[in-house]
Amino acid sequence: MRAFGARFCCAAIVASGTAAAGDALPVREIAAGILVHVGAQAEASPSNHGAIANIGFIVGSRCVAVIDTGGSPEVGRSLRAAIRKVTPLPVCYVVNTHVHPDHILGNAAFVADRPEFVGHAKLAAAMAARGRVYLAAAKRTLGPDAADAEIIPPTRAVTGSATLDLGDRALELRAWPTAHTDHDLTVFDERTGTLWLSDLLFIERIPVVDGSLRGWLQVLADLKRFTARRVVPGHGNVTSDWPGATAAQESYLHALLSETRAALRARKTLQEAVETIGGSGRDQWLLFDAFHRRNVTAAFAELEWEE
Amino acid sequence: MYSPRRFLLRAALAGLALILGAGARANDVPDPETAIWKKLQRSLFENRPVASDARGIIELVTPVRAEDAAVVPVAIRTKLTQRPERYVRRIYLIVDKNPSPLAAMFELTPESGRADLETRIRIEEYTHVRAVAELSDGTLFADTRFVKASGGCSAPAGKDPAAAAARVGRMRLAVDGNVSDNQPALAQLMISHPNDSGLVMDQLTRHYTPAYFVRSIKVTYAGKPILTAEVDFSISENPNFRFYFVPVGDGELKAEAVDTKELRFEARLAVRRGPG
Numbered sequence: 001m002r003a004f005g006a007r008f009c010c011a012a013i014v015a016s017g018t019a020a021a022g023d024a025l026p027v028r029e030i031a032a033g034i035l036v037h038v039g040a041q042a043e044a045s046p047s048n049h050g051a052i053a054n055i056g057f058i059v060g061s062r063c064v065a066v067i068d069t070g071g072s073p074e075v076g077r078s079l080r081a082a083i084r085k086v087t088p089l090p091v092c093y094v095v096n097t098h099v100h101p102d103h104i105l106g107n108a109a110f111v112a113d114r115p116e117f118v119g120h121a122k123l124a125a126a127m128a129a130r131g132r133v134y135l136a137a138a139k140r141t142l143g144p145d146a147a148d149a150e151i152i153p154p155t156r157a158v159t160g161s162a163t164l165d166l167g168d169r170a171l172e173l174r175a176w177p178t179a180h181t182d183h184d185l186t187v188f189d190e191r192t193g194t195l196w197l198s199d200l201l202f203i204e205r206i207p208v209v210d211g212s213l214r215g216w217l218q219v220l221a222d223l224k225r226f227t228a229r230r231v232v233p234g235h236g237n238v239t240s241d242w243p244g245a246t247a248a249q250e251s252y253l254h255a256l257l258s259e260t261r262a263a264l265r266a267r268k269t270l271q272e273a274v275e276t277i278g279g280s281g282r283d284q285w286l287l288f289d290a291f292h293r294r295n296v297t298a299a300f301a302e303l304e305w306e307e
Numbered sequence: 308m309y310s311p312r313r314f315l316l317r318a319a320l321a322g323l324a325l326i327l328g329a330g331a332r333a334n335d336v337p338d339p340e341t342a343i344w345k346k347l348q349r350s351l352f353e354n355r356p357v358a359s360d361a362r363g364i365i366e367l368v369t370p371v372r373a374e375d376a377a378v379v380p381v382a383i384r385t386k387l388t389q390r391p392e393r394y395v396r397r398i399y400l401i402v403d404k405n406p407s408p409l410a411a412m413f414e415l416t417p418e419s420g421r422a423d424l425e426t427r428i429r430i431e432e433y434t435h436v437r438a439v440a441e442l443s444d445g446t447l448f449a450d451t452r453f454v455k456a457s458g459g460c461s462a463p464a465g466k467d468p469a470a471a472a473a474r475v476g477r478m479r480l481a482v483d484g485n486v487s488d489n490q491p492a493l494a495q496l497m498i499s500h501p502n503d504s505g506l507v508m509d510q511l512t513r514h515y516t517p518a519y520f521v522r523s524i525k526v527t528y529a530g531k532p533i534l535t536a537e538v539d540f541s542i543s544e545n546p547n548f549r550f551y552f553v554p555v556g557d558g559e560l561k562a563e564a565v566d567t568k569e570l571r572f573e574a575r576l577a578v579r580r581g582p583g
Contacts, residue, residue, distance in 0.1 A: 043458060100460040122469070128507045129464035133376070136432060137458055182467040208459075211466055267483055269425065269549070270380045271370075294374040294457065298466065301378050301427075301545065305474075305499065 024081035025051065025070075030238045031192035031230060033059040033169070035086065037070075037079065038237060041205050041286045044071050044102060049145045050138065051075045053102040053234055054198070057083050058189060060166020063092035066115070067187055067196055067232075069106030072138060074145035076106025080113075091115045093164050095173070096154065097198030097234070098181045099126040100210070101134040107152035118164070119154035120175040120183035127151050158185060176200070179219035180234075181211040186223075193229030195242070203236025206285035207249050209256070209298045217253055220246055252281055260299040261306070273300050337453035339435055343403045351399060351409070352447055357439060361448035365395070365422075367438040369452040373430040376461040378543045379454065383438045385422040389415065395422035397441040402541050404434035406506055410541035418531050420491030420553035427543040429463035429504075432456045463504070465544045471501035478574035480562050486580055491551040496526060496562050498547075498572060504540040521546050523565045528578070529558030554578050 027035040036056035044050040050071025057066045057079070064083055069076040083091065091113040096104050098120070104127070107117065131151035138146035156162075164171040172188040180199045187196040199208070200219065209216065224243035231242050239245045256278060263273040277296045282288045339359070348357060368382040385395050400411040415422045422440070430436075433456050439449045465471050477499035486492040498521055505518030520540040526533045533552040552560065560576045 102459070125468065125507070126464075129468075130462040132506070133431065133462045133464075134460075137456075141458055178467045178470065182469065210460055212470075215467075270378070270427065271368075271382070274370075274374065274380075290459075294461065297375040297378050297380075301375075301543070302466075304497070304547075305477075305545070 023078055024085050025055075025075065025078040027056060027079075027082045027086075030232070031189070031194045034189060034192060034194055035059075035082070036232060036238055037082070039070075039102070039235060041235065043287065043290060044138070044141050046141075046143055046145065049074050049078075050102060050105065050142050051078075053100070054232055054236075054238075055079060055103070055106070056232075057091075058166065058169070058171065058187075059087050059089065060169035062165070062167025063090045065093040065095060065164055065166055065171060065187075066091055066110060067095050068097055068103040068198065069094060069110065071102040071105050072142050072145040073106060073108045073148050073150075074142075076109025079106060080109050092166070093118055095119070095164075095171075095185065095187060096123060097185050097187070097196070098183055099123060099130055099134075100181070100199065101138055103198065103234070104151070105134070105138055105146065105149045108148060108150050111152060116156045117152055117154045118156045118158060118162075118173065118185075120185045121157040121159040122183035123185070124153045124157065126181065126183055127153050176219050177215055178211040179216040180208070184211070184219070188226075188228070193227070194232065195226060195228035195230070196232040197223070197234070198232070199234030201231060201233040201236075201246060202249055203233045203239065203245060204286050205235040206281075206288050206291045207252060207295070208291050209253075209295045213253060213257055213260075213295075213299045213302055217250065217257070220250055220253075248284070252285070255281070256295055256299050257303070260296065260303050264300070264304055264306075270297065270300050337433075337435065339451045339453075341403055341435060343408060344401075344435065344437070347401060347403075347408055351439075355445070355447055357447040357449050359449055359451070361440065361450040364442070364448040365398075365438055365440040365450050367436065367450040367452050369436050369454050372455045373457050373461065376430050376456050376463045377465060378427050379430050380425065380427050381436065381438075382425040383423060383440075385440065387422065387442075389417045389419050389422060391417045392443075394419075394443050395440050396443045398422065398424060399437075399439040399441070400426075400428070401437040401439065402428060402430060402434055403437070405429065405431050405541045406504065407539050407541060409539060411536055411538045414532070414535040416532055418528065418553055419533050419551055421551040423549075423551055424534075425549040427547055428541050429543055430454055430456050431463055464507075465501055465503070468501060468503070471499075471544055474499045475501065476570060476572045478562065478564065478572050480560060480574040480576040482560065482576065482578055486554045486578060488555055488580060489553060492554050492578070494526075494550055494552055494560060496524070496548045496550070496574070497545065498524075498564050499545050500564075500566060502540055502542055502544050502546055517567075519567055521564050521566045524548070524562065525564075526550070526552075526560065526562045528552045528554070528560050533560075554580070556580075
């Protein structure tokens with residue numbers, strides 16, 4: 001291996017502190033040639049510029065793959081600045097793990113690099129269905145950081161699996177059935193055994209059900225059979241505790257499943273279910289009040305069609 | 308029955324919404340007398356007065372914040388007993404800032420027993436939501452709530468369009484608990500349908516996909532209309548309605564739905580008096 005290690009180490013030190021206009025985003029080298037910005041465990045706001053999800057990049061001998069671009073073009077630009085501090089190699093791929101605005105609204109910062117934008121085969125449809133609302137919300141919430149936000153759809157769609165070659169480095173992409181969303185994509189770096197799960201795994205921050213509760217539990221069961229030396233969640237710290245890191249999230253999702261089924265059996269209305277289910281988890285998760293009721297709503301709408 | 312006159316009304320409103328949408332500005336001050344509402348009021352009710360104090364007639368119940376913008380529960384509670392001499396004849400459900408603001412128009416009868424309704428709607432952005440009751444004497448009463456759209460990843464679009472498309476047209480009709488003669492009984496109608504707004508541009512063709520939604524619903528009990536509705540894609544995926552009817556003896560509850568592809572769906576339920 002080349003002298004990646006030393007250079008990345010310095011980059012990590014230089015790029016500490018909060019992101020501001022024109023600055024490089026703070027990134028940490030979590031494995032050789034894989035640099036991650038761990039997002040703020042908060043809702044998007046002008047103070048964090050929308051940098052609330054874990055985003056980063058993977059460096060090969062030929063080029064760089066960006067994995068998610070952040071919640072605004074401003075975050076995308078600062079991620080690009082962080083790449084430029086580490087390597088002069090071109091950005092050949094921008095991988096979007098799913099449609100949520102904190103993962104895709106930095107895409108615009110990479111258009112001039114003319115990369116392949118890569119996503120799950122259903123990502124384009126999700127962008128089309130939600131893009132207008134996401135752009136309006138980002139502009140309302142983030143102001144100037146999101147003023148030039150746009151939806152950049154994938155140029156390469158992944159069905160099943162695909163491999164990206166960065167030069168001496170192969171990334172295995174896998175498109176999953178409906179789980180966190182209906183178009184979750186994971187990235188596995190064989191060289192370092194790093195599995196980038198994005199929002200299929202939430203750590204400390206409450207998971208958000210925006211696809212299928214039952215589907216997500218199934219995908220987690222399948223994912224846990226994968227061997228990985230470390231995993232990158234969509235929110236929360238990178239960890240080598242695999243598959244142990246899924247336990248808290250699975251426990252939350254299982255409780256949501258069983259309590260929602262019980263509410264349906266008791267013929268509660270959606271509103272009654274939202275008001276009564278799962279308040280006991282409040283102390284265990286960040287942003288619980290912002291997303292738990294939404295999760296009950298989604299679970300109820302999904303499970304009421306079960307026999 | 309589907310009425311051409313109402314189709315024209317709907318088309319006019321949709322056009323109006325586009326014009327208004329072009330000039331709309333974000334407005335954080337929830338003054339209920341919005342320009343959209345004034346236009347809608349003129350289109351729907353012409354010069355008839357709409358009382359903004361609906362106490363004693365109707366109450367609209369919504370969450371303060373749309374937790375999931377795709378599935379926002381709304382309830383309409385009425386204070387009147389439905390009697391032939393005075394009853395709630397129609398309820399209009401309006402979402403000011405949605406692309407098509409008239410989400411639903413429900414027609415009720417004395418046989419409905421109570422004009423209470425519950426359904427779920429999509430909410431595009433911070434907006435006023437209104438329920439307007441038209442009584443059998445023609446008077447109009449509106450109750451209004453301001454609903455904040457949730458931030459972050461919340462969107463009015465469906466979560467799994469492929470799954471929704473795969474089970475179009477399944478229907479369920481259920482009655483809550485035991486029923487007794489002449490006591491309003493609560494019923495629920497569920498329709499599996501994507502109820503797609505069609506506001507999605509195909510990236511390849513740059514054309515918008517056609518809207519595909521349930522446009523009308525008719526529920527009868529023992530052959531008499533209980534609830535007739537013209538609905539829109541502001542109603543959430545898998546349209547869901549709770550409503551009342553008055554059982555007398557053993558009768559059949561029957562629901563019919565028609566979507567914009569003219570597909571017809573039907574469900575029937577024999578309603579029998581419970582023990583005691």
